[in-house]
Amino acid sequence: MESTQGQRCMLRIAATYRIETPLDPAEAAEAMAGEQSTGTFLKLVGETDALRERHAARVESVVNLNERRVTPSLPGALPGATYACADVTLSWPFENIGTSLPNLLATVLGNLTELRELSGICLTNIELPDAFIEALPGPQFSIDGTRRLSGVESGPLIGTIIKPSVGLSPDETADLVKQLVEAGIDFIKDDELIADPPYSPLAQRVPAVMRVINDHAQRTGRKPMYAFNITGDIDEMRVRHDLVRDHGGTCVMASVNWIGMGSLTALRRHAVLPIHGHRNGWGLFYRYPKLGMSYRAYQTLLRLAGADHLHVNGLASKFAEADASVISSAHACLTPLLERPERDDRAMPVFSSAQTVHQAHATFDQLKSTDLIYTCGGGLMAHPNGIAAGCRSIRAAWEATTSGVTLEDYAKQEPDLAIALRAFRRPFS
Amino acid sequence: MESTQGQRCMLRIAATYRIETPLDPAEAAEAMAGEQSTGTFLKLVGETDALRERHAARVESVVNLNERRVTPSLPGALPGATYACADVTLSWPFENIGTSLPNLLATVLGNLTELRELSGICLTNIELPDAFIEALPGPQFSIDGTRRLSGVESGPLIGTIIKPSVGLSPDETADLVKQLVEAGIDFIKDDELIADPPYSPLAQRVPAVMRVINDHAQRTGRKPMYAFNITGDIDEMRVRHDLVRDHGGTCVMASVNWIGMGSLTALRRHAVLPIHGHRNGWGLFYRYPKLGMSYRAYQTLLRLAGADHLHVNGLASKFAEADASVISSAHACLTPLLERPERDDRAMPVFSSAQTVHQAHATFDQLKSTDLIYTCGGGLMAHPNGIAAGCRSIRAAWEATTSGVTLEDYAKQEPDLAIALRAFRRPFS
Numbered sequence A, B: 001m002e003s004t005q006g007q008r009c010m011l012r013i014a015a016t017y018r019i020e021t022p023l024d025p026a027e028a029a030e031a032m033a034g035e036q037s038t039g040t041f042l043k044l045v046g047e048t049d050a051l052r053e054r055h056a057a058r059v060e061s062v063v064n065l066n067e068r069r070v071t072p073s074l075p076g077a078l079p080g081a082t083y084a085c086a087d088v089t090l091s092w093p094f095e096n097i098g099t100s101l102p103n104l105l106a107t108v109l110g111n112l113t114e115l116r117e118l119s120g121i122c123l124t125n126i127e128l129p130d131a132f133i134e135a136l137p138g139p140q141f142s143i144d145g146t147r148r149l150s151g152v153e154s155g156p157l158i159g160t161i162i163k164p165s166v167g168l169s170p171d172e173t174a175d176l177v178k179q180l181v182e183a184g185i186d187f188i189k190d191d192e193l194i195a196d197p198p199y200s201p202l203a204q205r206v207p208a209v210m211r212v213i214n215d216h217a218q219r220t221g222r223k224p225m226y227a228f229n230i231t232g233d234i235d236e237m238r239v240r241h242d243l244v245r246d247h248g249g250t251c252v253m254a255s256v257n258w259i260g261m262g263s264l265t266a267l268r269r270h271a272v273l274p275i276h277g278h279r280n281g282w283g284l285f286y287r288y289p290k291l292g293m294s295y296r297a298y299q300t301l302l303r304l305a306g307a308d309h310l311h312v313n314g315l316a317s318k319f320a321e322a323d324a325s326v327i328s329s330a331h332a333c334l335t336p337l338l339e340r341p342e343r344d345d346r347a348m349p350v351f352s353s354a355q356t357v358h359q360a361h362a363t364f365d366q367l368k369s370t371d372l373i374y375t376c377g378g379g380l381m382a383h384p385n386g387i388a389a390g391c392r393s394i395r396a397a398w399e400a401t402t403s404g405v406t407l408e409d410y411a412k413q414e415p416d417l418a419i420a421l422r423a424f425r426r427p428f429s
Helices: A002-011 A025-035 A049-055 A101-108 A110-114 A130-135 A142-150 A170-182 A202-220 A234-246 A261-270 A295-305 A323-333 A357-367 A387-402 A407-411 A415-423 B002-011 B025-035 B049-055 B101-108 B110-114 B130-135 B142-150 B170-182 B202-220 B234-246 B261-270 B295-305 B323-333 B357-367 B387-403 B407-411 B415-423
Strands: A012-021 A058-069 A083-093 A120-127 A157-161 A187-189 A225-229 A251-255 A275-278 A291-293 A309-311 A348-351 A373-375 B012-021 B058-069 B083-093 B120-127 B157-161 B187-189 B225-229 B251-255 B275-278 B291-293 B309-311 B348-351 B373-375
Touching: A012 A025, A012 A058, A012 A101, A025 A058, A025 A083, A025 A110, A083 A101, A083 A120, A101 A110, A101 A120, A101 A261, A101 A295, A101 B251, A120 A295, A142 A157, A142 A225, A142 A348, A157 A387, A170 A187, A170 A202, A170 A387, A187 A373, A202 A225, A202 A234, A234 A251, A234 A261, A234 B261, A251 A261, A251 B101, A261 A275, A261 A295, A261 B234, A261 B261, A291 A295, A295 A309, A295 A323, A323 A348, A323 A357, A348 A357, A357 A387, A357 A407, A357 A415, A387 A407, A387 A415, A407 A415, B012 B025, B012 B058, B012 B101, B025 B058, B025 B083, B025 B110, B083 B101, B083 B120, B101 B110, B101 B120, B101 B261, B101 B295, B120 B295, B142 B157, B142 B225, B142 B348, B157 B387, B170 B187, B170 B202, B170 B387, B187 B373, B202 B225, B202 B234, B234 B251, B234 B261, B251 B261, B261 B275, B261 B295, B291 B295, B295 B309, B295 B323, B323 B348, B323 B357, B348 B357, B357 B387, B357 B407, B357 B415, B387 B407, B387 B415, B407 B415
Parallel strands: A120 A291, A157 A187, A157 A373, A187 A225, A225 A251, A251 A275, A275 A309, A309 A348, A348 A373, B120 B291, B157 B187, B157 B373, B187 B225, B225 B251, B251 B275, B275 B309, B309 B348, B348 B373
Antiparallel strands: A012 A083, A012 A120, A058 A083, B012 B083, B012 B120, B058 B083
16 A cells, blocks of 8 residues: 555545454455445446446555454444454545535545444544645644734743633623733633623624723734634624624634534635634544544644644643643644645644643643643633733743743742642642 | 423523443532533632522433443543443523524533543433524425425335435436436435535536426426535535526435534525435444434434434444434434424434335334335335336335235235345345
8 A cells, every 4th residue: 555655645535444343354344435435235237347447435455453352342233253453544536525525524434433344433544635635725824824913923822711611791801801911811712612692792792802902912012812702603603703803803713513614614715814723522523432533634624624723632631631642633733734835734733621830841842842822721810819920820831841941940930830830730740 | 300391491401411420420410510611620710609600500400320330431531430320411591602503512512522520421412492492493394395395295205315326427317317207206315425526516417417307397297306415615505505496406415414503504594495414424423322412412403403304314224223213313303393383393304224115114113104205225226127116116115004005915016016025135034
């Protein structure tokens, strides 16, 4: 397979799966290829050799893994004495699909998750022809554009989420934003639980918040980025995007799983602002390793659709994801899809969930980059000396980190950091 | 809880989950409520009693189930001696969300699937205030509208999927459609694998197919329904919908999981044709019982967004779903969301996947309704005497079924049925 990779990438779409099956994995791979292209459960007259030659999915490789189970990982599979695991790569002619992400998903995932031939299936990677990648919009702002708009030339964007997540009025939100921008924050986002509810409609929240941010920018020359959650149907999102733009806002956010790939692409084609992609619901795809999709595959699609920022959880978070997986996800976001001089299709990874001063060092050590947004909700706002102190403590933690100084040493000159180090539980032993 | 149900349904949104947890289920339920409303991992100043009172999610009930596991069903959970199962109902104030389906999902599913407090979580039911239901468009055509447009007053719509799924040119598709309509078919659909690819663009496929169907309708007075797969981003879908409408087509189809709830709602608000909802990818939500969403909850959302037809697999299909689940799904589609004299918000269930003459009796016996679309791909097109005979055999099987006659008896006067009974494997023993 390796030798044909270059050619395949030019002309065919390839997807790799980790499967578990009661059958010989090669036989299961053939069933997958048939189901997702020219086959049905019976041989048909119309399925001519010429049609198969041109349109059938092809099994590119089957690599048997040294793992056999006696019980199936998913119910409903055909019965078997044991269940074998394998990595299977299928490919499709580019022309079967065109360059549509929703239709790509119907082909590379589609009914595969329901096949009785499989007792486990995870889509681990997607390889697309350059022409496919070039036909999709991709990130419009990526890392450089985000830095330019937020005035943060280097280092991570120090960020926070408005907390409490729900319940604050537009004016209460604006008051909180005032404290945050005065404390020197780079990035603020709405929680995914608040979009355009009756008690805080965007038509009021956007002007209230942007009045504060625009005033601050006028005085200081720097405009912190606020990601307004505009999640909704595409018509609502376009109107809300324009509202944010018209009030001088610099970012919009959407719950990418619920608006769908098609809406994300459509929003991107309309947008003149960066799109902050929130992946809530992502647990459905990864939490059970035997069913779903890898973040590597998933973030490829979201970036093609146009997300500029993508959530990756954080180290030692409150969530179930392992730290190694978080770092691997962030690396994926920072790896170009196409290496071209004039092109930047990376997404800025967003670290969040129970982040405090304590995770800065480990995050930098493992990611080896500061091209990230580091968002603390409680870890900033619950600082014993208040929000401004919380903001300074997080920034100090990152200054220490990028200068190669321990937090404890740096805390000797930064009292807010010293207090934060004691106030927040140390997540690593 | 029962006594407050009426009031809750008026003012609050409720969701029920089957959870597995290393904690006391009541404690896990509180963690879920906190995560999805006013709480974060630390108590904040801004989380006032008044704000909590007005906006916090509430634990309505926790019913412990008699099931304890020694190993967690999902990785990444907090460690426990055992893992308990429970049914948990949470509720939220209606005003937290407004009437947006994407934002409803961010609230009722959102980050819950990633919580370390849970080693299993399935959203089993959603109850919505009447005002929420009334604010969403719902099905525009439902069953009566589908019958009116296709000219099928009673009995199931006998349908087929164009096979091979991919590879036929517009003219080849039209030739096949000609055979099908002359054989008396009621309903034809594109496969989910073909939407608008370069080898069969809708701009050519729609006129080619509709020329055949319009000619047939002119001659016979009856216009079989063809569901064109218009899956794409919302702008593409609107243009394609209009193309179908302008050529006299009567149905459009979309892969609902990949276009997203927001796009489905937007398509519905634009559409003047029934929307055929294809759920490919649904396996991600149901295949592992310990993670995902029930079809009961899922189809509620899809109907609110505006799907007129919804796939439910079929009895003895090629897929992993159990027959009881298929019937339960179809019943859910046929159960009104709101009982009002002027309102019909049911969706027509679509039976498919390896359906032949053999499943007609069991389907009718268990569903006790003929308000369904019965689609056979291979089970019709692979009839030994050809497509027309295949179509007649499926219709005969349903005539027998609804008249209370066995297929074997009916086959004595219907040679196409007799041949089909022998040609296709009997799926029930």
